[in-house]
Amino acid sequence: MNALNWWQAPCQPLDPVARAKARARQDLLTKPRGALGQLEELAITLAAHQGRERPSLEHPWFAVFAGDHGVVAEGVSAYPQAVTGEMLRNFVRGGAAISVLARSLGATLELVDLGTAIPLEPLPGVLHLQLGAGTANFAREPAMTAAQCLIALEAGRASVERAVGAGAELFVGGEMGIGNTTTASALACALLGLPAGALTGPGTGLDDRGVARKVAVIDRALALHRGACTGPEETLRCLGGFEVAALAGAYLACGQLGLTALVDGFICSVAALCAVRLNPACREWLLFAHRSAEPGHKAVLEALEADPLLDLGLRLGEGSGAAAAVPLLRLACELHGGMATFAEAAVSDRPA
16 A cells, blocks of 8 residues: 555444443333334444444534536536536535535535536635546546546545544535536446446436436446456546545545545445445445435445435435435434433333
């Protein structure tokens, strides 16, 4: 391992003592054992992540990574590429869904511009990295150079480092980039060994004809890069996007720095799959927020052995589905820490 493949460094182990204490506490609370279902398991997992019997989630950190995609030139999106930059402005003004959700949850919202097709003026509060005017068109050439891919991965790691430095207990990654469902579908197909038709959906609203064109573009790209996709890093470079690579880097860093990551929908889950392929140990630090309406999400979740918390038909992105699940994690912590035990409440427990 060297500085150029930092993601191979070991991930933090979960705390077995805190996990055991949290599980023992759940068994003493005034309820039938297991009655709170996934909320119990969430509290126990968060205890193991945080190394304490009673976890808390007072300081969530949201990071939205934005970047454009050269494959949009193939007619795979219902929206023009200018929307990526326009939405960054909307994030700054507080008018986007993730802006509203972050505000309502008292979360820090970080915005990272990795490279838009249409140049942007400096936006207040946005970290402009400008790796390029979006990725290259992966239907004709690799999406990223090796240097661009490395810098994008490191951008995700840097965001997690800032989150840890700020005392965050939860990392939520989001994405913005016209064409990124095409990118995520292509990357997932390559990682799972599936044809485009098995995973590709309408994204932001393509009709049947548009989906068929998208499938054809992805299949052509898979054939073009098949020989080069010898591992997850090269697959990410050839078929990924700046923001997808940043998300993968963030999930890897969460595992290495010991910070819980709550994974959003289809695109974020594909980034998580890439991260797990790069360093399988990071999987223990990933929780999954929701089951997206995008059809390819099911196969990706199955590959990750993930059981999402919500199924609301969401397909917006931005990290919005993960943000919507944060109150569930907070409630799990509150129930775990705030409920009385049978002894404290003078309530009779069932016989041992």
